[in-house]
Amino acid sequence: MAAHVAIAILYQENKFLMQLRDNIPNILYPGYWGLFGGHIEAGETPEIAVRREILEEINYELPQKFDEFGCYGDDRVIRHVFHAPLLVELDQLVLSEGWDMGLLTPEDISQGSCYSTVAGEVRPIGTVHQRILLDFMQNMNT
Template identity: 55%
Template structure:
């Protein structure tokens, strides 16, 4: 499968017109047995998507490529980085470029250590479709961050790997 492509140089040219520089982030679709590992972001008003479920990942450091940045962020956030990640797509939006990777998570959730965020959980395709998921730690249903929900819906719709046969029929 070829990752979604986009002419990033076109986006970078916008910086020459005195617009805000783009933030570059790398995020991971971590899956296992038709479920996705998501992070419940801290409920702090000054962060992006506070109190929402989101994909793991974060901002790239200057000079860092997206795969290196993703693995660094995963080590910081869950203490583990899959040995192999595959670029699923690049999602440019005004002010931000999201590099989205996919990896099968081969370790148990109990072997991960949440270093950032409020909670983490396996989220089903049905949860993604409804746009919300229950958090045992928050003891409430919390929304899935809209851009992350859209990326996950596209991933499932495209029938990546086992989703074509086991989820989409």
């Protein structure tokens, strides 16, 4: 049975906040850039889960109003995707899960990778996360 997760597209000045996932082999997309978020716990709605996960992972409280973008599923994971503006500077966030974080440009997302100062190298963007962001950028331009 597929796991349900809630993830957030957080954007600021045409850039998108992403997490460089820990480089440990037993997680999905180890060492890849991905969107912040996580598992929906029993009794939670996706909206409650995404608020909780973002607060836990980067100490950021989502704006009162944020919107659902869509749902992306495969055999292993059903991703409930939300979007909201990032209303604080990057240095005001506290990364408590993951290897690094950064504001990626549309060019980074299109090419599928981005340099991480913490990793000291270019790291790939998770395929499904790249597809979600490409869909989101296309949707913004229509």
